[in-house]
Amino acid sequence: MGFQEKMAWAMMIILIVTGAAYYNLVFQTSAAIGATAPPILPLMIGYVVFLVVLSIIASIGIAITKPSEANAALDERDQLIQFKGEAWSGRAMGFLVLCALLDFGVNGDGNRLFHAIFASLIISQIAEYGLQILFYRRGS
Amino acid sequence: MSFWEKGYLATAGAVALAASFYAYIIWQRSIQLGELVSPDMVSFVTYVVVVVVLSGIAFIVIASRLAIKAEPGDPAYDKYDERDKLVGQMSSGQASHVTSFGVYMALLGFIVHGDGNVLFYSSLAALAAGEVSLCLLRVFHYNRAI
Numbered sequence: 001m002g003f004q005e006k007m008a009w010a011m012m013i014i015l016i017v018t019g020a021a022y023y024n025l026v027f028q029t030s031a032a033i034g035a036t037a038p039p040i041l042p043l044m045i046g047y048v049v050f051l052v053v054l055s056i057i058a059s060i061g062i063a064i065t066k067p068s069e070a071n072a073a074l075d076e077r078d079q080l081i082q083f084k085g086e087a088w089s090g091r092a093m094g095f096l097v098l099c100a101l102l103d104f105g106v107n108g109d110g111n112r113l114f115h116a117i118f119a120s121l122i123i124s125q126i127a128e129y130g131l132q133i134l135f136y137r138r139g140s
Numbered sequence: 141m142s143f144w145e146k147g148y149l150a151t152a153g154a155v156a157l158a159a160s161f162y163a164y165i166i167w168q169r170s171i172q173l174g175e176l177v178s179p180d181m182v183s184f185v186t187y188v189v190v191v192v193v194l195s196g197i198a199f200i201v202i203a204s205r206l207a208i209k210a211e212p213g214d215p216a217y218d219k220y221d222e223r224d225k226l227v228g229q230m231s232s233g234q235a236s237h238v239t240s241f242g243v244y245m246a247l248l249g250f251i252v253h254g255d256g257n258v259l260f261y262s263s264l265a266a267l268a269a270g271e272v273s274l275c276l277l278r279v280f281h282y283n284r285a286i
Contacts, residue, residue, distance in 0.1 A: 039251050083229040090236025094270065097243060097263055098188070105181040110256020117243060117263055124240075 003062060003069035004078050005136045010058035012129035014051065019122040022047045026115055036111040039118075085132040093124035143206060144224055145282045150198035152275035155191055159268040162187045166261065176257050184264075191271070227281045235274035242266025 022043065029037035063070035074082070100116035141149075162183065169177045246262035 038254065039247075041251055044251075080226070080229070083226075083233045086233030086236055087229045088232075090232050090239065090270075093236060093243075094239060094267060097239075097267060101179075101184070101260055101264060102181070104256060104260050105179055105184060108178065108256065110250065110254065110259055113256050113259055113263075114247060114250050117259070118247060121240060121243060124236075 002078075002136070003066065003072070004074070004081075005133060006062045007059060008129040008132040008136070010062060011055060012126055012133065014054045014058060015122060015126045015129070018047060018051050018054065019119075019126070023115075023119065036109050036115065038111045039114050081132055081135040084135055085128045088131050089124045089128035092127050093120055096120035096123060142282065143202060144220070145279050146202045147199040148275040148278045150202060151195040152272045152279075154194035154198050155268060155271045155275070158187060158191045158194060159265070159272075163265075176255070176261075178257055179260050227278055230281055231274055231277035234277050235270050238273040239266055239270030242269050 025043060026037055026040075029040065059070075097117055097120050100113055100120055103116060104110070104113040165183060166177060166179075243263055243266045246259055246266055249262060250256075250259040
């Protein structure tokens, strides 16, 4: 397994774990106040900082195991896989954001729209790394 | 200029035109009401359908014009080959960055103003900007001769 694939695995797991923790708090807050919770800025900043710190730790950890791979530039295949992953996850993001907009048209809840769009961004990012792993495994 | 380049340029124009018209309608209604109107699903769905239909029509019209000009036996348009696929994937990937940047800005804006209608329109604008940039990036990559 190459450096890029290991990084894709690490990032996908980190995004799933942090995303689930973030939305768990959002759902708990919403249940407590009896309505969709507004975006909580300290929570969002905490989420982003935690995500960045975990990503750095993961990349250092993976790079230590094989430093030569970590320093290597992306080859043609890596680039193609990255483009394909980004292209498909971009389409997924567009579709999910469109669904969130339709949902807002039905219920008119701005906070819900915020959380739905933010979730769309996280899901599309998870999909990007998942697709990269799939393309590496399939031997694209 | 190839069939695909012409088609994507026309699609970019069509999306920009439809988005501008939608923005104009919202602006007019908002002026009448004295505040930003809530999005109504009829005009939103109409906008999405118009964008899809116009994009399709752009390719059909260009293909028809090329078919009229083509010599007997020559294909009216180039087949979608490996290079087209690579250009498509590169452009889609880069355009997704444009869309996600716009959406992130819309989300940050919502934290400041807390208005769901503004979030709706700004996210829709980010999607339209992403779509236009996708078409323009394709044309750009074709001309850079990947």
